[in-house]
Amino acid sequence: MNSPLCTIPRTIALCVAAGLLWSSAATAGDIEDSNSACLDCHDGEESAIHFADGATLTVGISADAWKKSGHAAEVRCKDCHAAIKDYPHPAVNFPTKRAYQLDRAQSCKRCHYAYHTKAQDSIHAKELAKGNQKAPTCTDCHGMHNEADKADRQAVTLRCGSCHAKISAQYAQSVHGEGWGKASANVPMCVDCHGAHAILDPRKAAFHTRSWDICSKCHADAEKMAGTGLSTQVVETYLDDFHGRSNERYAQGAGTPGKPIATCSDCHGVHDIRSFRAAKKNGTLQSEVIVACRKCHKDAPPAFADAWLSHEPPTLATAPLVVLIQWGYRVLIPLIMAGLVLHILLHLWRARVHR
Amino acid sequence: MTRIITRKDGSVWVERFTPIRRVEHILVLVTFVVLIVTGLPQKFEGPNANGILAALGGLDKTRWVHRAAGIVFSVHASVHIGVFVAGLLRGKMRWSLLPTVQDLRDALGNLRYYLGLQKVAPELPKFDYRQKFEYLGMVLGGLVMVVTGLILLYPEALAAWIPGALIPAAFVAHSNEAMLALLVLIVWHVYGSHLSPEVFPMDTSVFTGFLRKDELRERHTKEFRRLFPQEPVHPSAATPSEEVPTERAN
Numbered sequence: 086m087n088s089p090l091c092t093i094p095r096t097i098a099l100c101v102a103a104g105l106l107w108s109s110a111a112t113a114g115d116i117e118d119s120n121s122a123c124l125d126c127h128d129g130e131e132s133a134i135h136f137a138d139g140a141t142l143t144v145g146i147s148a149d150a151w152k153k154s155g156h157a158a159e160v161r162c163k164d165c166h167a168a169i170k171d172y173p174h175p176a177v178n179f180p181t182k183r184a185y186q187l188d189r190a191q192s193c194k195r196c197h198y199a200y201h202t203k204a205q206d207s208i209h210a211k212e213l214a215k216g217n218q219k220a221p222t223c224t225d226c227h228g229m230h231n232e233a234d235k236a237d238r239q240a241v242t243l244r245c246g247s248c249h250a251k252i253s254a255q256y257a258q259s260v261h262g263e264g265w266g267k268a269s270a271n272v273p274m275c276v277d278c279h280g281a282h283a284i285l286d287p288r289k290a291a292f293h294t295r296s297w298d299i300c301s302k303c304h305a306d307a308e309k310m311a312g313t314g315l316s317t318q319v320v321e322t323y324l325d326d327f328h329g330r331s332n333e334r335y336a337q338g339a340g341t342p343g344k345p346i347a348t349c350s351d352c353h354g355v356h357d358i359r360s361f362r363a364a365k366k367n368g369t370l371q372s373e374v375i376v377a378c379r380k381c382h383k384d385a386p387p388a389f390a391d392a393w394l395s396h397e398p399p400t401l402a403t404a405p406l407v408v409l410i411q412w413g414y415r416v417l418i419p420l421i422m423a424g425l426v427l428h429i430l431l432h433l434w435r436a437r438v439h440r
Numbered sequence: 441m442t443r444i445i446t447r448k449d450g451s452v453w454v455e456r457f458t459p460i461r462r463v464e465h466i467l468v469l470v471t472f473v474v475l476i477v478t479g480l481p482q483k484f485e486g487p488n489a490n491g492i493l494a495a496l497g498g499l500d501k502t503r504w505v506h507r508a509a510g511i512v513f514s515v516h517a518s519v520h521i522g523v524f525v526a527g528l529l530r531g532k533m534r535w536s537l538l539p540t541v542q543d544l545r546d547a548l549g550n551l552r553y554y555l556g557l558q559k560v561a562p563e564l565p566k567f568d569y570r571q572k573f574e575y576l577g578m579v580l581g582g583l584v585m586v587v588t589g590l591i592l593l594y595p596e597a598l599a600a601w602i603p604g605a606l607i608p609a610a611f612v613a614h615s616n617e618a619m620l621a622l623l624v625l626i627v628w629h630v631y632g633s634h635l636s637p638e639v640f641p642m643d644t645s646v647f648t649g650f651l652r653k654d655e656l657r658e659r660h661t662k663e664f665r666r667l668f669p670q671e672p673v674h675p676s677a678a679t680p681s682e683e684v685p686t687e688r689a690n
Binding site for chain 1: 482490498500553554596597605631638
């Protein structure tokens with residue numbers, strides 16, 4: 086029951102509130118003014134913060150780099166350096182440089198909350214929570230004072246390698262790493278398989294069971310596979326097989342496997358990922374496949390490897406028995422069923438007409 | 441010897457299935473249902489399959505139950521076939537469940553009768569060609585399931601003896617043969633033993649073991665003649681009203 090008269094005071098109140106908000110809202114000009122006051126001293130400044138453990142951190146930043154960063158137009162220095170209100174600045178009381186950096190990175194979530202939550206599920210956040218200060222936080226991949234809108238893929242990959250050096254070297258030797266430096270945007274890098282923020286623990290069974298789905302993002306995509314000469318049927322042929330079918334069911338919630346069931350990486354490798362194409366050409370496929378089989382099927386005889394249909398939909402040439410049986414049933418089942426149904430219909434008809 | 445009994449209401453019943461056969465039927469019924477319920481969600485995917493798998497406690501438990509039921513079925517099938525073959529060899533069993541040339545004649549005759557090309561339906565034996573078809577399908581299909589199931593259960597060990605290519609072939613055969621068995625069961629067995637006007641709603645003889653004498657005369661006339669050679673096969677010709685036999689036959 087709102088009379089028009091009643092709405093007038095409300096409208097006025099709303100206008101006043103909007104006006105107040107407007108006056109308090111920062112404009113790009115305000116931010117620049119505020120930040121330039123900081124940059125007056127900090128641009129290229131060489132003095133440093135001294136930490137209890139003896140480490141130092143230079144307080145200077147590059148004003149040019151800052152102005153090119155994604156934050157320049159929207160973020161005030163004090164949005165992240167909240168403890169600093171005026172000059173002289175309060176003393177920095179952190180035992181180590183790393184502790185200080187980790188604390189600064191806590192500012193990111195004030196704006197980027199969604200990414201922060203995602204990252205909380207990651208193995209890196211869990212390591213940090215356990216007290217492993219070497220684990221990376223936002224700024225370790227995105228940088229400080231020079232963040233790009235989107236982190237540079239190659240730079241991030243190299244950054245991963247700075248801690249995961251052994252894996253990085255394996256990757257560089259693999260069929261995936263081979264494409265490094267070539268212009269193709271399709272060369273898979275760390276984050277493409279592991280994710281950027283919600284990096285799960287790849288040693289967990291849940292990761293293993295679903296890992297074929299990671300490969301399928303590229304290997305079942307005709308566009309991404311164009312020009313590589315690779316089949317896009319590798320995933321569906323895997324899912325048609327016993328291993329794939331099992332892992333697909335587990336991924337859909339059918340419990341957890343009592344023992345791990347082979348997925349792409351178990352035969353092709355993980356970071357040292359390899360192709361079997363050369364083996365296929367040389368005719369050494371069986372002897373190379375059986376090595377992969379024996380990782381789980383310890384006593385498998387060589388003939389066991391012939392059970393694998395090599396990611397190819399079965400044809401008369403590659404798997405005659407499978408194709409013949411499949412077609413046999415495709416003919417037999419309808420034929421038998423049609424005969425039985427016909428017999429039943431005739432019987433009913435006879436029972437009705439000649440009662 | 442075929443047992444013939446007279447119940448308290450005076451009706452005469454002829455034994456069709458000995459107790460051991462009745463137990464066998466229940467065993468097959470249970471293992472078949474368990475194998476289908478645990479097998480289908482492994483073959484097909486989707487919300488229903490996932491629901492069944494979840495209800496059974498996950499894929500691993502479902503597979504365990506499937507394999508256990510498969511082993512029970514395999515042992516049963518082997519014993520059944522072994523006993524039958526031994527019985528035949530020693531002349532202790534009749535050829536009553538296996539097809540003969542006469543069955544082919546019966547089938548053709550019955551079809552001619554259905555089509556109105558023949559006035560009288562052929563007289564059928566204790567187990568008619570429709571039932572023999574089902575039994576034989578069960579045994580042969582069961583053998584396919586047992587052999588392919590064994591290959592799928594122990595692929596590593598068996599690959600030492602058989603070509604590896606048989607493993608994916610067994611995979612395809614196992615799943616297709618199961619579909620054939622299920623479809624035949626749904627269409628043929630459900631019709632023959634439940635929905636057919638002759639037995640609706642259910643032919644209980646495989647549970648009770650006995651078939652009423654007049655049903656035997658109607659549906660398995662040849663067997664009736666064998667057991668009651670003195671009696672007419674068309675009761676209406678002898679006594680106009682529905683005959684209720686009172687004598688105790690041997």
